[in-house]
Structure formats: structure tokens, C-alpha cells
Amino acid sequence: MQYQSQGVAKLYFMAAIGLFIAQIIFGLILGLQYVMGDFLFPAIPFNVARMVHTNLLIVWLLFGFMGASYYLVPEEAGRELYSPGLAKLMFWIFLIAGALTIVGYLAVPYATLAKITRNSLLPTMGREFLEQPWITKVGIVVVALAFLFNVGMTVLTGRKTVVTVVLLTGLVGLAVLFLFSFYNPDNLVLDKYYWWWVVHLWVEGVWELILAAILAFVLIKTTGVDREVIEKWLYVIIAMTLITGIIGTGHHYYWIGTPTYWQWFGSIFSALEPIPFFVMVLFAFNTINQRKREHPNKATVLWAMGTAVMAFLGAGVWGFLHTLAPVNYYTHGTQITAAHGHLAFFGAYAMVVMTIISYAVPIMNGQEAKSNRLQVMEMWSFWLMTVSMVFITLFLTGAGILQVYLQRYTADPLPFMLVQDKIALFYWMRVGAGVIFIVGALLFVLSFLPERKGAAQAA
Amino acid sequence: MQEIFTKSMARNIYYGGSLFFVLLFLVLTFDTHKALPQRDNRANLTEQVAAGKRLWEENNCIGCHTLLGEGAYYAPELGNVFVRYGGKEGIKAFIQSRPANGIPGRRSMPQFNFNAEELDALAEFLKYASEINTDKWPPNVQG
Ligand code: HEM
Ligand code: HEM
Ligand SMILES: [Fe+2]
Numbered sequence: 001m002q003y004q005s006q007g008v009a010k011l012y013f014m015a016a017i018g019l020f021i022a023q024i025i026f027g028l029i030l031g032l033q034y035v036m037g038d039f040l041f042p043a044i045p046f047n048v049a050r051m052v053h054t055n056l057l058i059v060w061l062l063f064g065f066m067g068a069s070y071y072l073v074p075e076e077a078g079r080e081l082y083s084p085g086l087a088k089l090m091f092w093i094f095l096i097a098g099a100l101t102i103v104g105y106l107a108v109p110y111a112t113l114a115k116i117t118r119n120s121l122l123p124t125m126g127r128e129f130l131e132q133p134w135i136t137k138v139g140i141v142v143v144a145l146a147f148l149f150n151v152g153m154t155v156l157t158g159r160k161t162v163v164t165v166v167l168l169t170g171l172v173g174l175a176v177l178f179l180f181s182f183y184n185p186d187n188l189v190l191d192k193y194y195w196w197w198v199v200h201l202w203v204e205g206v207w208e209l210i211l212a213a214i215l216a217f218v219l220i221k222t223t224g225v226d227r228e229v230i231e232k233w234l235y236v237i238i239a240m241t242l243i244t245g246i247i248g249t250g251h252h253y254y255w256i257g258t259p260t261y262w263q264w265f266g267s268i269f270s271a272l273e274p275i276p277f278f279v280m281v282l283f284a285f286n287t288i289n290q291r292k293r294e295h296p297n298k299a300t301v302l303w304a305m306g307t308a309v310m311a312f313l314g315a316g317v318w319g320f321l322h323t324l325a326p327v328n329y330y331t332h333g334t335q336i337t338a339a340h341g342h343l344a345f346f347g348a349y350a351m352v353v354m355t356i357i358s359y360a361v362p363i364m365n366g367q368e369a370k371s372n373r374l375q376v377m378e379m380w381s382f383w384l385m386t387v388s389m390v391f392i393t394l395f396l397t398g399a400g401i402l403q404v405y406l407q408r409y410t411a412d413p414l415p416f417m418l419v420q421d422k423i424a425l426f427y428w429m430r431v432g433a434g435v436i437f438i439v440g441a442l443l444f445v446l447s448f449l450p451e452r453k454g455a456a457q458a459a
Numbered sequence: 460m461q462e463i464f465t466k467s468m469a470r471n472i473y474y475g476g477s478l479f480f481v482l483l484f485l486v487l488t489f490d491t492h493k494a495l496p497q498r499d500n501r502a503n504l505t506e507q508v509a510a511g512k513r514l515w516e517e518n519n520c521i522g523c524h525t526l527l528g529e530g531a532y533y534a535p536e537l538g539n540v541f542v543r544y545g546g547k548e549g550i551k552a553f554i555q556s557r558p559a560n561g562i563p564g565r566r567s568m569p570q571f572n573f574n575a576e577e578l579d580a581l582a583e584f585l586k587y588a589s590e591i592n593t594d595k596w597p598p599n600v601q602g
Contacts (some may be wrong), residue, residue: 002500033566034533034566035532035572036564036594037561037562037565037566037567038561038562038563038564038565038567041560041561041567042560042561044565045523045567045569046522046523046533046566047519047520047521047531048519048522048525050522050531051519051534052523109569110517110518110519110522111517111518111571114516114517115517119516119517120513121515123516123530125516125517125519126515126517126518126519126520126521128515128522128529128530128531129522129523131522132521170581175484183518184510186504186509186512187495187504188499188512188526188587188588188591189498189499189500189591190495190499192527192529193488193491211587216509230468231466232464232466232469234466234473235466235469235470235473236469236470238473238474239469239472239473239477242477242480242481243472243476243477243480245481245512246477246481246483246484247478247484247487249484250487252529253491253596254594254596255528255596256527256529256591256593256595257495257498257499257500257527257591257592257593258491258493258495258498258529259494259498261493261509261593262487263594265487268591302575322540329596330596331523331599332528332596332597333528333529333530333532333536334532335532337532342544343465346568373583405550407601407602408597408599408601409598413598413599413600413601415535415599415601416534416535416536416601416602417535417566418567435502436495452518453476
């Protein structure tokens with residue numbers, strides 16, 4: 001580690017992975033509730049478990065992005081972090097605010113939580129992914145501002161590289177777009193219109209900048225390829241991201257009351273959204289092929305390649321599958337959406353966070369790479385998680401195709417609940433794949449725990 | 460090859476392209492705002508509908524259901540439930556009749572213990588939602 005203050009990243013990474021495991025546990029609960037409708041009812045109704053599952057996802061990814069920034073920004077800027085103390089303080093504030101919110105979801109009915117937290121003063125709750133009470137949302141904004149100040153000052157007073165400028169642009173965009181979560185008009189169409197400014201413009205806009213910047217940093221470090229080359233790739237990727245992704249928002253404006261012309265804008269531009277993900281694959285493979293050194297951390301290189309490939313599959317291929325308006329007319333809000341949501345979130349954002357953890361944590365522990373034995377274990381965790389997530393996606397896609405056919409396409413459409421019964425087998429198989437997924441995730445954790453004395457030599 | 464397409468060209472495409480499409484998006488947003496009054500059923504957006512929307516949010520109905528295709532995929536689409544049930548009464552009766560401990564083995568909806576006024580507001584909100592012009596989505600009454 002070149003700078004002492006990079007060490008604060010470790011706290012963030014530990015929290016991220018801890019919350020990731022909790023997220024998966026709630027995923028398994030959801031999976032079971034899909035097939036055993038009364039499982040944990042009424043103690044933890046489906047909607048509560050789902051809120052916990054998705055909010056934990058967002059929170060751990062944010063921890064991961066912040067940890068990644070605290071790790072890579074000092075090194076890129078060539079100076080210590082502006083204020084490591086502030087970074088630690090914000091860590092605890094974010095962790096406690098997040099934990100209190102999750103406890104709130106689980107401890108009392110949601111309507112009670114809304115009352116306790118005075119939702120009527122500033123009604124923002126009860127919308128998918130944005131279920132947090134406004135006080136938590138304000139907390140997120142405060143933490144984000146302090147974080148941006150800290151990282152921003154480090155960059156401004158240090159060396160400015162393309163990687164840090166792109167990363168910072170993405171992070172500022174993330175914070176600014178989140179402000180739309182406070183806008184919740186009574187008009188349902190406008191509510192939905194601006195809800196997507198948070199959700200779509202995050203994952204198919206500014207988060208992709210963060211993704212590309214982290215990936216570029218790890219590739220520079222592990223391959224030793226010239227910065228000039230990597231920076232050019234980076235600009236191409238983020239240019240394509242924003243050129244396609246901004247108007248691509250239109251793929252959510254087909255059936256919510258917005259004008260019909262969005263079917264054209266949305267279909268055409270979002271059909272181009274796979275391009276930046278494809279360029280990311282070319283970027284990763286080209287860079288690794290032209291490597292100037294053999295980095296001892298083989299697991300990290302695997303994660304970096306895996307991120308590019310899986311992001312392309314999940315976002316690019318599974319996104320394209322249902323993005324054209326005539327197709328989306330049938331698939332909108334079905335298991336097809338869930339299939340894509342899982343593979344895209346995992347392949348792009350969960351995997352990039354694990355990539356930087358894989359790279360940075362051994363270095364923070366004072367070695368360039370882990371022992372061979374632990375790297376093999378980590379690669380097992382990579383394959384278990386990746387393959388089981390592909391299976392989760394395939395099972396949900398199968399369920400989705402049948403659902404679309406039986407409920408929306410045949411001459412004699414069946415009611416929703418009846419269709420769900422008929423496709424239950426796919427949901428059972430999804431739970432099975434989910435169990436393998438959590439084994440993979442636990443193995444990832446294990447591969448970072450200190451080795452028993454002697455085990456290292458034995459391997 | 461390296462020289463034909465330089466880093467600064469890539470950077471210029473990034474800045475120019477992003478700026479252009481941000482502006483185009485804002486123009487389209489402005490135009491959407493102008494077109495919405497004909498489509499979004501705002502004429503029927505009464506106080507009661509607004510109260511219904513608040514109840515919808517504060518009970519997190521979206522955590523199980525989709526509304527106009529967005530939300531969770533665990534329970535039926537509700538954007539057109541007013542049409543499926545042929546009016547408000549059926550909707551109210553359904554919500555009111557959920558057993559507190561669920562239905563054994565079946566996906567269950569909680570008993571929210573709404574009073575008559577709240578039930579009416581929720582049903583009115585679902586009626587308002589069903590009258591938004593969604594370009595004929597969903598494909599059929601099953602949602
Ligand atoms: C890493 C990037 C991406 C992530 C994390 C992601 C994630 C998601 C999620 C979670 C949803 C469901 C939203 C909801 O709850 O309503 C969704 C919807 C959707 N995504 Fe993506 N997505 C990504 C990229 C893409 C791309 C590149 C495309 C197009 C090529 C795409 C096309 C769609 C479409 C059409 C929907 C709407 C589905 C529906 O109508 O129900 N996504 N995405
Ligand atoms: C053990 C594995 C998992 C299982 C069984 C599982 C199950 C589920 C279920 C049942 C839902 C609710 C779907 C609905 O609304 O009807 C859900 C939602 C979601 N999960 Fe998972 N999950 C798992 C792991 C993950 C992972 C690892 C990620 C991301 C990295 C993830 C991301 C999401 C997202 C983004 C949604 C919202 C989807 C949408 O709105 O379209 N899940 N999950
Ligand atoms: Fe999108």
C-alpha cells in the first residue's frame with residue numbers, strides 16, 4: 001500500500017461483504033416464499049423481505065464504491081486522503097443509519113414506520129428501491145456529500161488522472177440523481193417518470209462510469225499496460241454509455257402514460273446500450289493480452305475479465321432481450337425483468353466490487369497477492385457464484401417465457417395466480433441455484449480470513 | 460491505427476455526445492410535460508385519489524404487486540384491477556377479506572385493517588390508475 005490512508009477502505013469492504021451475505025439470505029427467504037406462500041407469514045411478509053433484499057444490495061454496493069474510491073483515489077492522486085478521520089466517521093454514520101432502517105423494516109409494519117418517521121411531512125416512502133424514510137434519505141445525502149468532499153479535495157490537491165476524473169463524475173452524478181428520490185408528486189405518471197431518473201440513470205448511466213473507472217484502475221495495476229491506451233478505452237466506453245443510456249431511459253416510458261414517441265426513442269437508443277458493455281469486454285481482454293507483467297494475483301485478473309463478460313451478458317444481452325417496445329409489451333413486469341435484474345446487478349456491480357476487493361485487500365494486508373491455496377479458493381467462489389447466478393437467470397427466463405405465454409399471449413389468457421402455480425418448478429430450481437450461490441459467497445469470505453499456521457506451507 | 464483515433468478525439472466525443480444527449484433528453488422531457496395532460500388522467504386526480512396513493516405507498520403495496528408493470532412480480536398487476544374486478548366494490552371486498560394469518564400454502568396478502576374511508580380512497584386510486592392512457596397495456600385483462 002503506497003499511502004497509509006488507503007487503509008480506511010478496509011472497513012468499507014468488510015461492511016460491503018457482510019451486507020452482501022445478509023442480502024443473499026433474504027434472497028433465499030424470498031425464493032422460498034415464491035413456492036411456499038405462507039413461509040414466515042405474517043412475521044416477515046414478502047414485501048418486507050424484498051425491501052431488505054434490494055436495499056441491502058444498494059447499500060453494500062455503495063459501501064463498495066466508497067471503499068474503492070478511498071483505496072484508489074490516494075494512489076492515483078499521489079497523496080494521502082484529505083481526511084481519513086472524516087472517512088471513518090462517515091462509515092459509522094452510514095452503517096448505523098443503514099442498520100436502523102433495516103431494523104425498522106423488520107421490527108414494525110411499514111405503515112407504522114411511515115408514521116414514526118413522519119412520512120407525511122415529506123412523503124417519499126413506498127416506491128420500489130426508494131422505500132427508506134426521508135430521514136434515512138437525508139442521511140444518505142449527508143454521507144454522500146462528506147464523501148465527495150473528502151475524495152474531491154484529494155483529487156483537486158493532487159494529481160488528476162482520467163481514472164479519478166471519470167470516477168468522480170460518476171459519483172457526483174450518483175449523488176445528484178439521488179435528489180430526485182425526494183420528488184414524489186401525486187400524479188402517478190410524473191412520479192414514475194422521475195423515479196426512473198434515479199433508477200435507470202444510475203445503473204445505465206453514472207454507475208457505468210464508476211464501473212469503468214474501477215475496472216480501468218485494476219487493469220492498469222495488474223497488467224502494467226500504458227495509461228494512454230487505457231484512458232482512450234475509458235473515454236470510448238463512457239462516451240457510448242451516455243450517448244445511448246440517457247435517451248435509452250425511454251425504454252421505461254412505453255406503458256406508463258408517457259407519449260407514444262418514447263417507443264421509438266426508447267427502442268432505438270436502448271438497443272444500442274449493449275455497445276459500451278461490449279467495448280468493456282474488448283477492453284478487458286485486449287489489455288490482459290497485452291500485459292507487460294505477470295501479476296501474482298491471478299484471482300483478481302479472473303474477476304476483472306468476469307466482470308466485463310457477465311456485465312455484457314446480464315445488461316447487454318438480457319437487457320436487449322426485452323428492450324424493444326413490441327417485445328416489452330409482453331414481457332413488461334414479468335420474471336423476464338427479474339432475470340435481467342439479477343444477472344445485470346450481479347455481473348456489473350456486485351462483480352466489480354468483488355474485483356477491487358480481490359485486488360486491494362491482500363495489499364492492505366501487506367502482501368501483493370494471497371497464497372496459492374487461498375487464491376484457488378477465491379477462484380472457486382468466483383465460479384460457484386457466477387455459474388449459479390447464470391442458472392438463476394436461466395430458470396427465471398424459463399419461468400418468464402411461460403408466464404408471458406400463458407398469461408399474456410395465448411388466445412385464452414389465464415389469471416396471474418394460476419400461472420404462477422403452473423411454473424412453480426422453475427422457482428424451486430431457482431432456490432436450488434440460490435443455495436449454491438450462497439456457498440460461493442461464503443467461500444469468498446473464507447478466502448480472505450487469516451490462514452491457520454502451517455496451512456500455507458502445506459499447500 | 461493508434462494515431463488515427465486519438466485519446467483527445469475520444470474525450471471530445473464523450474463531452475460533446477453527453478452534452479448533446481443531456482440537452483435532447485431535457486427537450487423531450489419538456490415536451491412530455493406538455494403532452495401529459497391529455498394522457499395521465501389528471502382531471503380525475505382528486506384529493507381522495509391523492510390520499511389513496513399515500514396509503515398505497517405507506518403500506519408498500521408495490522413490494523408484492525406491479526402497478527403499470529413496475530414493482531414486484533409476486534402478486535397480480537393492479538394497474539387494471541379496476542377493470543378486472545369491474546368496479547370498486549370487488550376490490551374493497553378483496554382487501555377487506557384477507558385473513559390475518561394468511562392462507563395456508565398460498566401466497567398471502569396481509570390484513571391491513573383499513574377503515575371504510577381508507578378503502579374507498581385506495582379503490583379510487585386504483586380506478587384513477589386504470590384510466591391512464593398506457594397505449595393499451597396490459598395486453599389483456601389478466602394484467
Ligand atoms: C448494469 C446495468 C443494468 C442493471 C443493473 C439493470 C437492472 C435492471 C433492473 C433491476 C430492472 C427492473 C427495474 C424494476 O424494478 O422495475 C431493469 C429493467 C429493465 N432493463 Fe435493465 N439493467 C441494466 C442495463 C440494461 C440495459 C443495457 C438494457 C437494454 C439493452 C436494459 C433494459 C431493461 C429494460 C427494457 C427494463 C424494463 C423491464 C420491464 O419492462 O419490466 N437494462 N433493469
Ligand atoms: C440466493 C440468491 C437469490 C435469490 C433466491 C433471490 C431472489 C429474489 C426474489 C424472489 C426477488 C423478488 C422478485 C419479485 O419481485 O417478485 C428478488 C429481487 C431482486 N434481487 Fe434477488 N435473489 C438472490 C440474489 C440476488 C443477488 C446476488 C442480487 C444482486 C447482486 C440480487 C438482486 C436483486 C434485484 C436487483 C431485485 C429486484 C429485481 C427487480 O425489481 O426486477 N438478488 N430476488
Ligand atoms: Fe433501464
